[in-house]
Amino acid sequence: MESEMSDPQPLQEERYDMSGARLALTLCVTKAREGSEVDMEALERMFHYLKFESTMKRDPTAQQFLEELDEFQQTIDNWEEPVSCAFVVLMAHGEEGLLKGEDEKMVRLEDLFEVLNNKNCKALRGKPKVYIIQACRGEHRDPGEELRGDEELDGDEELGGDEVAVLKNNPQSIPTYTDTLHIYSTVEGYLSYRHDKKGSGFIQTLTDVFIHKKGSILELTEEVTRLMANTEVMQEGKPRKVNPEVQSTLRKKLYLQ
Numbered sequence: 001m002e003s004e005m006s007d008p009q010p011l012q013e014e015r016y017d018m019s020g021a022r023l024a025l026t027l028c029v030t031k032a033r034e035g036s037e038v039d040m041e042a043l044e045r046m047f048h049y050l051k052f053e054s055t056m057k058r059d060p061t062a063q064q065f066l067e068e069l070d071e072f073q074q075t076i077d078n079w080e081e082p083v084s085c086a087f088v089v090l091m092a093h094g095e096e097g098l099l100k101g102e103d104e105k106m107v108r109l110e111d112l113f114e115v116l117n118n119k120n121c122k123a124l125r126g127k128p129k130v131y132i133i134q135a136c137r138g139e140h141r142d143p144g145e146e147l148r149g150d151e152e153l154d155g156d157e158e159l160g161g162d163e164v165a166v167l168k169n170n171p172q173s174i175p176t177y178t179d180t181l182h183i184y185s186t187v188e189g190y191l192s193y194r195h196d197k198k199g200s201g202f203i204q205t206l207t208d209v210f211i212h213k214k215g216s217i218l219e220l221t222e223e224v225t226r227l228m229a230n231t232e233v234m235q236e237g238k239p240r241k242v243n244p245e246v247q248s249t250l251r252k253k254l255y256l257q
Contacts, residue, residue: 024088026040131180215255
C-alpha cells in the first residue's frame with residue numbers, strides 16, 4: 001500500500017479532436033474605446049494563423065450582442081462539416097457580469113454564455129468553447145504588491161458541504177456547462193486597461209502568445225498571465241497592475257496548433 005501511494009502515475013492525456021471546422025465571432029464596441037481597432041486587427045491575424053473562420057462585428061447594441069450570438073449558434077449548428085471548436089471575443093465597457101452595448105444599455109454575460117452551452121448548441125456538444133472578454137469588471141484599481149525575496153504564499157481551503165453526492169460513470173451524457181473556457185482580461189471587481197493607440201495589453205499579449213507559442217490552451221493562458229503580471233500600466237500618473245482570470249470546465253487538453 002505504501003509503495004502504491006509513493007508512486008503516483010502520470011495522467012493519460014486526452015485531447016480534443018481539432019480536425020473539423022474552427023469558427024470565431026468577435027463582437028466589439030469601438031465607440032469611446034480608442035485602440036479597439038488595433039485589438040481587432042491583432043485578433044484577425046491570430047484567427048487567420050490558427051485557421052479559424054472569423055467574423056467581426058462592430059458596435060453591437062446590448063440586444064445585438066444576444067442576436068449575434070444566436071445567429072452564430074445557428075451558423076454552427078448548420079455548418080456543412082463537423083465543428084471542432086468555437087471562439088467568441090467580447091470587447092466593450094463593462095461591469096461585473098455585464099457588458100455595455102453601443103446604445104449604453106447592459107447585457108448579462110451569463111445570457112451570452114448560455115447560447116453555446118451543451119444544451120443549446122448541439123454541434124458544439126462536448127466540443128471546446130472559448131470566450132475572451134476584454135472589459136472592466138468593476139472600479140477597483142490594483143497598485144500591486146511587492147514580492148519579498150523568493151517567498152511564496154500558500155493557501156489552504158477547507159472543503160465541506162451538507163450534500164452527499166454519489167458518483168458513477170455515465171458515458172451517455174455530459175454536464176450542460178462543460179468544455180468551456182472563459183478568459184477575462186482582469187479579475188472580478190477590477191478595471192481593465194486599453195491604450196488609445198496600441199490597444200489593450202491583454203489582447204495584444206494573448207494574440208502574440210497564441211501565435212508564437214505552442215502548448216495546451218491552459219499553458220498558453222498561464223504564459224499570458226505571467227507576461228501581464230510582469231508589466232505595469234500607468235494610469236493618472238500612478239502605476240497599476242492587471243492580470244487575466246481564467247475559468248475552465250474543459251475536460252481534455254485543447255491544442256490550437
